[in-house]
Amino acid sequence: MPELPEVEHTRGLLERTLKGQRLRSVWIAEDDIVIDDPSRFSTLQGRRVEGVHRHGKVAWVTLDEGPHLVFHLGMTGAWRVPGVEPLHLESTPEAIDRSWPPRFAKIVLEADDGARMAMTDPRRFGRLWVRDDPRREAPVTELGFDALNELPSAKALEKAFVRRRGAIKGLLLDQRFAAGIGNWIADEVLFHAGLDPRRAPASLTSDEVRALHRAWSKVLKTAVRADARKDLFPRDWLFHRRWGKVAGQTTVDGDAIEHLVVGGRTTAWVPARQR
Numbered sequence: 001m002p003e004l005p006e007v008e009h010t011r012g013l014l015e016r017t018l019k020g021q022r023l024r025s026v027w028i029a030e031d032d033i034v035i036d037d038p039s040r041f042s043t044l045q046g047r048r049v050e051g052v053h054r055h056g057k058v059a060w061v062t063l064d065e066g067p068h069l070v071f072h073l074g075m076t077g078a079w080r081v082p083g084v085e086p087l088h089l090e091s092t093p094e095a096i097d098r099s100w101p102p103r104f105a106k107i108v109l110e111a112d113d114g115a116r117m118a119m120t121d122p123r124r125f126g127r128l129w130v131r132d133d134p135r136r137e138a139p140v141t142e143l144g145f146d147a148l149n150e151l152p153s154a155k156a157l158e159k160a161f162v163r164r165r166g167a168i169k170g171l172l173l174d175q176r177f178a179a180g181i182g183n184w185i186a187d188e189v190l191f192h193a194g195l196d197p198r199r200a201p202a203s204l205t206s207d208e209v210r211a212l213h214r215a216w217s218k219v220l221k222t223a224v225r226a227d228a229r230k231d232l233f234p235r236d237w238l239f240h241r242r243w244g245k246v247a248g249q250t251t252v253d254g255d256a257i258e259h260l261v262v263g264g265r266t267t268a269w270v271p272a273r274q275r
Helices: 004-018 038-044 154-162 168-174 182-194 206-225
Strands: 023-029 049-055 057-061 069-072 078-080 103-112 116-121 127-131 257-262 265-269
Touching: 004 049, 004 057, 004 078, 004 103, 004 206, 023 038, 038 116, 038 127, 116 168, 154 206, 168 265, 182 206, 182 265
Parallel strands: none
Antiparallel strands: 023 103, 049 057, 057 069, 069 127, 078 116, 103 116, 257 265
């Protein structure tokens, strides 16, 4: 599933391709699951792209005049540009469809300079909206702080944890608390912080919250600097060895990786390092 780094990669791709251009044509598929209120999408045609923004896993294309295009990639959504190699995720099929428009396209944009982009979504968990003021309307207003750009201080996190129940892994995944953290990022942060994913947030000491804060910031910033390219992630990251629940998986240091379910999600962790 695309997480914050992948959505930030997508935001940059859209901005580099479309910023300053007018949308000459806007095509949408007949899909009332992915596409909210299809009748509004015709208003995007002829508008100039001013920029592309992101909050958590939601992003939007800001136009010179509203309304604006808002999207969420869901589990398998991705934006494609002809001739540009797609970002490879764990869910990316080995045989990538290079036809145009691509299979499972939900929206296709063409700019005055001939640039073309399409959002695909084979499993239809993504969403496309048109909003007059994206920052002040759902879905953005339903989200917590942006996990990258609005991370509170360790002291503020500690105060917030006192009021929270359940497991720390579940809280990190709660988009109403912090927008943008998904399953593998939560596991990576807790691994580097040395925290058992089942711990209650209120049980963390001040030192443990500071360790979590450092790991949270480092993991997200590193993944974004790498432009979400997994081959550029540090080799000691759990990410490279966490998938598939394969028996005998270990970290680069030889510690056993185990799997359990926390908050309804498969969780990879290292008992020898996480307390």
